[in-house]
Structures are given as C-alpha cells and as structure tokens.
Amino acid sequence: MQKQSPPKLRIKNLPRFIVFSAISLILIILAIMTLFFLTTKLTETFNAQRQILQTSSTVNTAETNTTKATNSKNIKETLKKNPAAQANDPLADIKSRLRTDDTEGIKVIFLTFDDGPTERTGEVLDLLNTYNVKGTFFTTLHDGESAKAMYNRIVDEGHTLANHTSSHDYSLYNNPDDFYADVDKLDQYQMKITGLEQTSHVFRFPGGSLNANETCALGIVDQGWNYSDWNVSSGDGCADPPPSEVIAQNVINGCHDHDVSVVLCHAELKEQTRAALPTVIETLQDEGYTFLPMENDYTYPRQLQI
Ligand SMILES: [Zn+2]
Structure with missing residues (x-):
C-alpha cells in the first residue's frame, strides 16, 4: 500500500x-x-x-421665580376676591356687609386721596403705615420715576390704586368716547407700571359725578367701573385750605354722621391735610372705626344716582 x-x-x-x-x-x-x-x-x-437640560431647568426655574414675583401682586388681587382666602380675614364680616349694603352701625371709613401721586405720596404712605391704615388713591396720570415708584408702593403696601382719569380734564364729559379713552389710558398705564393684570376698577369723576353727566356715569358703570364720590370732605379742596386743626375736625365730625364714610382728601398736595391725618386716625380708631381700602363691589355714596 x-x-x-x-x-x-x-x-x-x-x-x-x-x-x-x-x-x-x-x-x-x-x-x-x-x-x-x-x-x-x-x-x-x-x-x-x-x-x-440642567442649565435650562435652572434658567426656567429662575424665570419662573421672576414671573412669580411679578405676578404676586396679581395673585394678591385675585385672593382678595377668593372666598377661601377670606376665611381667615378678621374683616370678612365687615366686607360682606359692605357688599350687601347692610351697613347700619358698621363704623367704616374710606380715606381717599385725589390727584396724585406726587413727590409727597411717600409721606402719606409712611403715615398710613404707622397706623396700619389702608387708603384709596384716586390717581391721575403722572410719569417720572418718582411717580412710578409711588404707584407701585400704593399697590405693594395694600392700598387701593383707583382711577381718576388720565388728564383730569372736565371738558371730556362733553365727548363720552374721549372720556372713556382717557380713563382707559390711565388704566393701561397703571397696569404697565405696577404689573397688575387688572386694576381695582374703582373710579372717581374729576370734580365728582355731579360735575359729569348721566351718559358718562352709565357708560363707566357699563364698562365695569364702580364710581364713588364722598360724603365727608376734609375741606382741603380749595386753593387756600384751613389749618390742620380745622381739617381734622371737619373729618372727625363728618365721620360721626355716617355708618360708612368716604373722606375726600388731597393730602398728597396739601400740607395741612397731611398734618391733620394723625389726629384724624388716632381719634377715630379710638372710637372704634375701621379704615378700609375701597373695592369694586362695595356700595359707595354717589352724588349722581343712575
Ligand atoms: Zn380730582
């Protein structure tokens, strides 16, 4: 093989x-x-x-916080109208009675300050803060950093920022559309300056509602505004106001005549009124009166009924 x-x-x-x-x-x-x-x-x-993503999240959180801060005023405004938020409000009963016009013996005072803000508004706010009293500021349109700061202080410190038209021009009552536009101009301006999404919608006619007319009054109410005149005058509206003692007595006596007093002041313009305010507040607080800021759904004295 x-x-x-x-x-x-x-x-x-x-x-x-x-x-x-x-x-x-x-x-x-x-x-x-x-x-x-x-x-x-x-x-x-x-x-x-x-x-x-983490950086974006941080930025978003920062932006959210900024937005929250900006919107906090709006939230405060919303809470005011939220029944749940009012559950712990010691003044809830008084406010409820103001809403239903059940005011006999209620002893409420609305201090109102017209025509500002001015460079003296800060003094009025400081004084009100001293007594923990909230007021209502019927402002017109003022620009400049000082005025802008005051619009914000009014809101931030819990007072009512109210509307007194942009221009305080009585001639606008002759042309309602121009008048409404003037009111809206201030409304937009106040929202822009303060960051509020909605203003108080509390209104006072320049010179009072009798100085206007029924058309304008009906129109303004139709647009969601509640207008208030006053039933107590400090007497400081004239060019040469009386001494502070007289102004204080005017206000105190006037408030004694009403269950709900709306006091007309020009304290941001008149030194005598500012000087009278401590006596007014101390006396009336001691007598059991409650000072409140105005809200849209209370009933107020009106010279012109519609
Ligand atoms: Zn005025």
Missing part, C-alpha cells in the same frame, strides 16, 4: 490562513476601537445634553 503523502492542502493554505487570521484580527481590533470610540462619544454627548 502506497503510503499517503501528507495533505498538501495544509501546507499550501497556511499563508492564506495566516493572512486571513491577521486580517480578521485587525478587523476585530478595528471594530472594538470603533465601538469604544462610539461609546465614548455617546457618553460625552449624553453628559453634555444632560448639562444643557
């Missing part, structure tokens, strides 16, 4: 096998390196994305 020679195939294919193995090894190494490279890149991308 002829002895078989060793298979030529093994010897013959050995270089191919080595080459094939080497190429395979290189390919495997390349594949591993590629995989490692891709994994590293993906990790870096993921981390970068996560960092962006």
